[in-house]
Amino acid sequence: MAHSGEIAMTFSALSAPTIAKHRLYYSPGSCSMAVHIVLEEIGEPYDQKLVSASGLKEGEMTATQEWKAMNPKGRVPALLGVAGRIGGAEDLLTEGPAILIYLARTNPSAKLLPAEPAAEARCIEWMNWLAGNVHAMSYGQIWRPQRFTNDENSFPALRIRGKENISDQYAYIESLLSDGRQWAVPEGYTVVDPYLFVFYYWGTRIDLDMRGLYPAWTRLTARTIARPAVQRMMANEGVELFLQTD
Ligand SMILES: N[C@@H](CCC(=O)N[C@@H](CS)C(=O)NCC(=O)O)C(=O)O
DSSP states (O other): OOOOSSSOEEEOTTOOEEEOSEEEEEOTTSTHHHHHHHHHHHOOOEEEEEOOSSSSSSOOGGGSHHHHHHOTTOOSOEEEOOSOOSSSSTTEEESHHHHHHHHHHHOGGGOOSOSSHHHHHHHHHHHHHIIIIIIIIIIHHHHOGGGTOSOGGGHHHHHHHHHHHHHHHHHHHHHHHTTSOSSSSTTSOOTHHHHHHHHHHHHHHTTOOHHHHOHHHHHHHHHHHTSHHHHHHHHHHTOOOOOOOO
């Protein structure tokens, strides 16, 4: 693995140490898993730092002053080591899809994003919808209803609506994946597939019968988790998903 705690070192054939090129700020089981997988896919040295989003284990670290000084949006994933700045810390890139595209573009030999503009746009088409509609809207309604209303009495209704939205969106994903394609973008494995993995995993977390309801998506996810890079991310983050597809 290319990471170990604060500063990752890898050793070439001559045992010359290499300092990590990037640092991933992540929360186990969150949308940062997609970036974590892609860092493992490209195999460049990186290190990782926990910024827990759930509050279950380590407290809600995304909401601390310390983290907000780095990323005023108070979210993960974030990747350090990307030239430039839009807000927050210098050289810190936020927004999962932007990070995925950056990593794929800077590591073309990994072939995680098509070079042809129309095919690249298909990947962005997928990720923009997943980030905006499935994540921010539907999972927001389920897990963060306070973002939609101050009225706590409305939280249960919002959670129900969020689950209905997820049902519609997941049925749409299944319909897309049922045409015989192997990966989200038919041409091959891209950064969209690690991103889709996040939403499949979250489906299990909200107790959807993912295998029963979404067989094509389940087969795609089985192919995804068979990849060594995905296995390494899952072991590192303690994420478990057992799929039997026959
Ligand atoms: N638009 C951002 C959303 C990131 C996001 O919401 N991340 C979640 C984890 S999956 C988070 O940091 N949540 C903490 C919070 O909402 O306070 C992206 O796509 O990267």
